[in-house]
Amino acid sequence: MGLSQALSTAMSGLRATQASLSLVSSNVANSETPGYTKKTLNQVAGTTGDYGSSVFISGVNRQLDEFLQTQLRTETSGASYADIRSTYLANLQSVYGNPDSTGTIEDTFNKLLTAIQGLSTSPDSQSARIGVVNAAQAMAQQLNATSQGIQSLRANAEAGINDSVNTANNALTQIARINTQLQASGLTDASTSALLDQRDQYITQLSQLMDIRTVTNGQNQVTVFTNSGVQLVGTEAAQLSFNAQGTMTPNALYNSDPTKSTVGTISITFPHGGSYDLVSTNSIRSGKIAAYLELRDNTLVKAQAQIDQFAASMASALSDKTTAGAPVSSGAQSGYDLDLSGLQSGNVIHISYKDNTTGATHNLSIVRVDDPSVLPLSNTATVDPNDEVLGIDFSGGMSSVLAQLNGALGTTAGLQFSNPSGSTLRVLDDGAANRTDVTAASVTTTVTSLTSGDPQLPMFTDNGAPYTGAITANGSQMTGLAARISVNSSLVGDPSRTVVFSTNPPTAAGDTTRANLLLSQLSTASYSYSPQTGLGTNSAPLTGTLLSFARQFISQQGEAATSAKQLADGQDVVLNTLQSKMNATSGVNIDDEMAHLLALQNAYSANARVMSSIKQMYDTLMQAM
Known part of the structure; x- marks a missing residue:
């Protein structure tokens, strides 16, 4: 090997060592930088002249386990999902409160029961009467506050979506920008590796917001998709948009039909x-x-x-009155007369009839509807799974009601409806012994007067209006009732009506009829609850007292919060374990870098020594000439 070849070899070694030293310096300086991956020099052996060898720098490598990185992004999505749910369910549990503490739905309801028990014992006591009104107001306010807390959480979630969409759009834009830069450079030097680190950071940020997968081409450009297959970014970025709706109310609900949805949705524009x-x-x-x-x-x-159902059941329990039909016959036909004078929108006519051909008994719920746009009603309009529901538009008067009923049931069920006088509805069978018999009929109406002569008491109202369970184009009256429920203002003005239910004739002094009814309806009566509360099913709805229902959904929320916390903790353990593995394979180890630095210093000294020796040889040769 000639001196020039030796010099070339030493110089190439020196250049490679200098480049490696620069990378070591960068690794050490960025050891605590999030997303930074360890860089190494890609060196290849070459030849100089006929026999000499040298080293060439072909690029900069990132110490990266791509399979581990993919796993880490997947678990990042899962951990972010679990952490958000855990946080919100813990906050929801705070809204409900600790079951053993004061100021909760259960505690406030028990105080209402205690007040009514006191009234039942001392109906003439003015303080007992006022105590019931005050306890009822506290109950309504507790439901109002709980509803407000739930809607605040929903509003926070809506704001969270908006912020996340803005963050996602920024990440998508930056990924597209870096993809374009990588396409233009076509190099694998240190600056390219830095760009790849930046892009990975944005992809990781995106994985916190949604589940994604990536595909990388030969030019180091990455295309990002959702796991469902929607392309988010390549060399150009799609744009996400979110039409936030502002204030959140119980009636603000998502619907896949944009004309019916009253909350924001996320759209992607390609x-x-x-x-x-x-x-x-x-x-x-x-x-x-x-x-x-x-x-x-x-x-x-x-x-x-859940709290709307509780509010609705409580209000209806005290104000609803069910009146059995009066038996009536006409020739071979028999049936019942029903007084519909107190029937309001949402109130129900109950009819049971037997099909003598099959032996099956049918329970029919005829629901008064004043808004024909909601017809026909589904069977979920009532909770009883054995009920067949028929919504009837009452806005056209009794003749229209009869036409609708006879048209719907005259042929199929063999029932005949008529209006003998006033507001009376008569239902008869067809008179044929082998077809249909009407076995029972009743009508449930909402009492609105404090002194109707009936012990039922409209203690609670829907922001001043009677709660009847009406169904309109805006939805069920039950939706959001907990936010609107209040104590009847007339009762607040005259607490004596907690006892006095008739003025002509006047309720006798010391009469406990109304107080006993209130206590029975709230403490021991059993009701069925809608599966929309997340408890029970359509075929087997949850039944029980109001207190048992409250305990059930509060307990369910507590269990959900605990489960969410456990899931979030488990996800965080998995994520931290993967992150530790990622740091071990791709992160900077200071001890390793220092050891590498010493080796590079020795290599640098060796190359420098060779160059120094060659210089001395050249000097000697020059002097000899």
Whole structure:
């Protein structure tokens, strides 16, 4: 090997060592920088002249386990989803309060029962009467506050979606920008590795928001998709948009039909045109955004439905009156007369009839409807799974009602309806012994007067209006009732009506009829509750007292919060374990870098020594000439 070849070899070694020293310096300086991956020099052996060898720098490598990185992004999405749900369910539990503490639904309801028990014992006591009114007001205010707390959480989730969409759009834009830069450079030097680190950071940020997968091409450009297959970014970024609706109320609900939805939805607009609804298509299934959507549109909606159902059942328990029909016959036909004078929108006519051909007994619930746009009603309009529901539009008067009833039931069920006088509805069988018999009939109406002569008491109102369970184009009156429920203002003005239910003739002094009814309805009577509360099913709805229902849904929320916390903790353990593995394989180890630094210093000294020796040889040769 000639001196020039030796010099070339030493110089190439020196250049490689200098480049390696620069990378070591960068590794050490960025050892605590999030997302930074350890860099190493890619060196290849080469030849100089006929025999000499040298080292060439072909690029900079990132010490990266791509399979581990993919796993880490998946678990990042899952952990973000679990953490958000855990936080919100813990906050929801705070809204309900500790079952053993004061200021909860259960505690306030028990105080109402205690006040009514005192009234039942001392109906003439003015303080007992006022105590019942005050306890009822506290109950209404507790439900109002609980509803407000739930809607605040939903509003926070809506705001969380909006913030997440803005963050996602920024990440998508930055990923597209870096992809373009990588396409233009075509190099694998230190600056390229730094760009790849930056892009990975944005992809990781995106994985916190939604579940994603990535595909990388030969030019180090990455295309990002949702796990459902929607492309988010390549060399150009799609744009997400969210139409936030502002204030959240119990009636603000998501619907896949945009004309019916009253909360925001997420749409994606692609770079070359076209858009897509990511919510209705369930395109986002994990990450923060999925958690916010699930909380806003499902978990917290069910929580609201639970307290709305409690409020509705409590109000109806005290004000609803069921009156059996009067038996009547006409020739071979028999049936019942029903007084519909007190029937209001949402009130129900109950008819039971037997099909003598099959032996089956049918329970029919005829629901008064004053808004024909909601017809026909589904069987979920009542809780009883054995009921067949028929909504009838009463806005056209009795003749229209008869036409609708006879048209719907005259042929199929063999029932005949008529109006013998006034507001009386007569239902008869067909008179044929082998077809249909009407076995029972009654009508449930909502008492609105404090002194109707009936012991039922309209203690609670829907923001001043009677609660009747009406169904309109805006939905069921039950929805959001907990936010609107209040104590009847007439009762607040005259607490004596907690006892006095008739003025002509006047209720006798010391009469406990009304107090006993209130106590019985609230403490021992059993009711059925809608499966929309998340308790029970359509075929087997939850039944029980009001107190047992309250304990059931409060207990359910507590269990859900505990389960969510356990899941979040488990996800965090998995995520931290993967992150530790990632740091071990891709992160900077200071001890390793220092050891490498010593080796590089020795290599640098050796190359420098060779160059120094060659210089001395050249000097000697020059002097000899």
